[in-house]
Amino acid sequence: MYRYDSIDRQLLQERVAQYRGQIERNLAGTLSDDELRPLRLQNGLYIQRHGPMLRIAIPYGILAADQLRKLAELSRRYDRAVGHFTTRHNMQFNWPKFEETPNILAELSEVDMHAIQTSGNCIRNITTDKFAGTAPDESSDPRPIAEILRQWSTFHPEFSFLPRKFKIAVSGSTEDRSVLRVHDVGIELIDAADGTPGARIFVGGGLGRTPLIGQVVREFLPRQHLLTYLEAILRVYNRYGRRDNLFKARIKILVNALGIEDFSKQVEAEWAHLKDGPATLTDAEFDRIAAHFAPPAYATLGDDPAEYASARASTPAFAAWAKRSVYPHRVPGYAAVTLSLKAPGKAPGDITDVQMDAAADLADRFSFGELRVAHEQNLVLPNVRQADLPALWAEARAHGLATANIGLLTDMICCPGGDLCSLANARSVPIALAVHEVFDDLDYLHDLGELSLNISGCMNSCGHHHVANIGVLGIDKNDEEWYQISIGGRQGNATRIGKILGPSFRADEVTAVVQALVAVYVEQRTPTERFIDTFDRLGIEPFKARAYQGRDRRKTAHD
Amino acid sequence: MTEIIKDARVVDDAWQTLKLAEGDAAETVALPAAPTLVPLAVWRARRDELLARQTPFGLWLDSHEGPEEIADDLKHFALVAVNFPKFADGRGYSTARLLRERYGYRGELRAIGDVLRDQLFLLRRCGFDAFAVRADKDIRDALAGFEVFSERYQSAVDEPLPLFRRRAAGEPSHG
Numbered sequence: 110m111y112r113y114d115s116i117d118r119q120l121l122q123e124r125v126a127q128y129r130g131q132i133e134r135n136l137a138g139t140l141s142d143d144e145l146r147p148l149r150l151q152n153g154l155y156i157q158r159h160g161p162m163l164r165i166a167i168p169y170g171i172l173a174a175d176q177l178r179k180l181a182e183l184s185r186r187y188d189r190a191v192g193h194f195t196t197r198h199n200m201q202f203n204w205p206k207f208e209e210t211p212n213i214l215a216e217l218s219e220v221d222m223h224a225i226q227t228s229g230n231c232i233r234n235i236t237t238d239k240f241a242g243t244a245p246d247e248s249s250d251p252r253p254i255a256e257i258l259r260q261w262s263t264f265h266p267e268f269s270f271l272p273r274k275f276k277i278a279v280s281g282s283t284e285d286r287s288v289l290r291v292h293d294v295g296i297e298l299i300d301a302a303d304g305t306p307g308a309r310i311f312v313g314g315g316l317g318r319t320p321l322i323g324q325v326v327r328e329f330l331p332r333q334h335l336l337t338y339l340e341a342i343l344r345v346y347n348r349y350g351r352r353d354n355l356f357k358a359r360i361k362i363l364v365n366a367l368g369i370e371d372f373s374k375q376v377e378a379e380w381a382h383l384k385d386g387p388a389t390l391t392d393a394e395f396d397r398i399a400a401h402f403a404p405p406a407y408a409t410l411g412d413d414p415a416e417y418a419s420a421r422a423s424t425p426a427f428a429a430w431a432k433r434s435v436y437p438h439r440v441p442g443y444a445a446v447t448l449s450l451k452a453p454g455k456a457p458g459d460i461t462d463v464q465m466d467a468a469a470d471l472a473d474r475f476s477f478g479e480l481r482v483a484h485e486q487n488l489v490l491p492n493v494r495q496a497d498l499p500a501l502w503a504e505a506r507a508h509g510l511a512t513a514n515i516g517l518l519t520d521m522i523c524c525p526g527g528d529l530c531s532l533a534n535a536r537s538v539p540i541a542l543a544v545h546e547v548f549d550d551l552d553y554l555h556d557l558g559e560l561s562l563n564i565s566g567c568m569n570s571c572g573h574h575h576v577a578n579i580g581v582l583g584i585d586k587n588d589e590e591w592y593q594i595s596i597g598g599r600q601g602n603a604t605r606i607g608k609i610l611g612p613s614f615r616a617d618e619v620t621a622v623v624q625a626l627v628a629v630y631v632e633q634r635t636p637t638e639r640f641i642d643t644f645d646r647l648g649i650e651p652f653k654a655r656a657y658q659g660r661d662r663r664k665t666a667h668d
Numbered sequence: 669m670t671e672i673i674k675d676a677r678v679v680d681d682a683w684q685t686l687k688l689a690e691g692d693a694a695e696t697v698a699l700p701a702a703p704t705l706v707p708l709a710v711w712r713a714r715r716d717e718l719l720a721r722q723t724p725f726g727l728w729l730d731s732h733e734g735p736e737e738i739a740d741d742l743k744h745f746a747l748v749a750v751n752f753p754k755f756a757d758g759r760g761y762s763t764a765r766l767l768r769e770r771y772g773y774r775g776e777l778r779a780i781g782d783v784l785r786d787q788l789f790l791l792r793r794c795g796f797d798a799f800a801v802r803a804d805k806d807i808r809d810a811l812a813g814f815e816v817f818s819e820r821y822q823s824a825v826d827e828p829l830p831l832f833r834r835r836a837a838g839e840p841s842h843g
């Protein structure tokens with residue numbers, strides 16, 4: 110992984126000092142709350158329902174074991190010994206004290222961590238594929254580009270006060286696992302026919318109130334032009350993005366208003382001035398950064414060693430776990446392993462200090478000391494010997510990190526919702542817990558196969574409900590919590606926004622509705638179909654009919 | 669006399685900023701006798717009159733007004749200012765870079781409006797060299813806003829070479 114040098118570290122120290130000063134000036138009354146607000150947000154500090162929330166950056170989802178141990182320690186000392194992973198590779202502490210946040214950031218900087226630009230109207234943490242560098246279908250490693258973008262976006266002089274937040278995802282594999290099509294900018298690394306490295310650039314994707322799939326603004330951009338081209342996009346957005354209405358301020362609204370062709374023309378016109386300028390990326394710099402991501406010292410091994418095969422044969426629980434949690438690796442004899450943070454009775458994405466320490470130890474013992482944060486709110490050990498899988502499983506299981514549900518219905522993405530978030534219309538975690546309770550039979554879950562169910566507590570859509578096979582969205586109807594349910598969304602190359610079933614449901618109806626949707630699938634599926642395939646074949650009607658069967662529901666203004 | 673920050677020092681400043689109040693028309697508003705920053709509308713309506721006067725004048729752009737509007741006129745202005753109606757309105761950062769990097773403006777470039785200590789570092793990076801810090805703030809205290817970071821990753825007006833090019837040449841400021 111990328112190792113900070115003395116300059117990176119110095120900048121981090123200076124950032125902590127700057128932030129500490131801002132908090133002190135606020136407490137002393139010389140920096141007003143309104144003036145502090147955008148500044149603290151750019152350091153990840155929100156003021157929430159019960160007090161402050163600190164969002165710590167995990168740049169492109171890569172964590173060293175020592176960094177995770179530090180998070181465990183900080184969660185013990187400054188929080189309630191628990192952290193929450195978000196869909197953008199970040200970790201949230203929900204109970205820090207306002208005055209202590211500078212100390213938390215100072216301690217984080219000791220392990221080269223920070224909360225820079227995890228919120229605010231700026232370029233946010235860059236996200237990527239949880240299997241970056243290990244996936245068999247990867248043609249370009251997205252990590253060097255993600256790190257180059259991290260440096261470029263950090264304290265950007267021109268783009269720190271944009272109309273709204275700006276999210277960039279990078280992917281370099283055949284199948285997109287970074288949901289790049291619902292980002293403000295999605296970068297799909299590809300090579301030209303002649304082998305020139307570069308990228309296809311998507312723009313204007315996003316969830317929230319107006320969910321939109323990103324459109325291709327440039328079919329191929331040679332790698333050296335990436336930064337100047339992004340600056341052109343951002344300059345057009347900074348100058349012309351709407352600033353009069355919070356809900357219309359994302360770049361997707363500008364792209365839609367202009368149309369992709371006009372938008373693209375404006376970007377190209379701007380880029381003509383920037384192209385080949387000093388921000389042009391050099392091969393030397395790319396190589397310098399890429400060297401940080403050189404493969405670890407893999408042993409020469411064969412696939413499916415005896416230890417692994419025999420454990421699968423002898424231990425059904427292990428076999429079930431391996432089927433869901435073990436992902437193929439480009440190096441023979443290795444695997445990428447997902448540690449589930451979706452145990453029954455636990456808020457999705459939450460992890461205790463003890464689990465953090467345990468996961469860090471597992472990374473040290475089995476995965477060259479490195480972990481990844483998946484946008485599905487799980488942890489990944491990217492480089493595990495297949496022969497070690499039985500031992501890894503036993504320890505992960507002892508710490509509640511081995512629920513065999515990856516990719517299944519209970520591997521829910523779920524935002525913190527109304528329990529913590531002040532923007533929420535409804536709680537989301539209790540819905541996740543209730544669904545998990547109903548679908549707690551692992552054999553049944555495995556039989557249902559791949560099925561994504563995501564929950565957001567409001568239209569901001571942090572829980573990515575739009576792109577789930579079954580999406581649940583909290584809405585507020587006359588101060589009561591109601592839930593709108595959508596179906597047919599998907600992520601990946603065929604990213605699609607789900608369709609709303611119809612009028613919304615009460616909290617106590619949601620699990621029954623999910624069961625009804627699942628029942629239609631079970632009754633109608635062919636032997637090879639996943640839930641989404643059956644939906645695609647049948648369309649929304651049979652699902653809708655079953656969901657509302659026996660329910661008298663009229664559409665109201667809130668639906 | 670009002671004070672501003674110029675080249676990272678607090679100095680007295682005699683310039684006035686003409687703002688069109690409700691009911692003022694660019695064509696008829698009275699021009700002060702002192703050196704004055706005029707809005708774009710006044711420059712457009714009364715170009716010849718302004719050029720004929722002996723009193724120095726400059727031009728201020730509001731945050732929604734682009735630098736291309738004055739690109740051909742820059743030689744006429746004793747100074748150019750960019751207004752920040754709210755400090756979180758970041759359009760002026762692009763305006764400044766364009767004035768410096770694309771239109772070659774070399775004269776004084778002043779940030780006016782909601783100009784605060786915590787934005788000075790970035791504003792200077794984008795080419796501002798003068799700062800009319802908001803009147804209710806301690807302007808000397810604001811000077812500390814320049815001393816935040818010792819390095820910069822990106823290319824901008826203050827440092828045209830991004831860190832990676834200077835690193836490669838072996839000459840970043842430290843480290």
Ligand code: SF4
Pocket residue numbers: 524525526527530531532533534565566567568569570571572
């Ligand atoms: S989706 Fe809404 S409720 Fe959930 S975390 Fe985001 S803002 Fe909060």
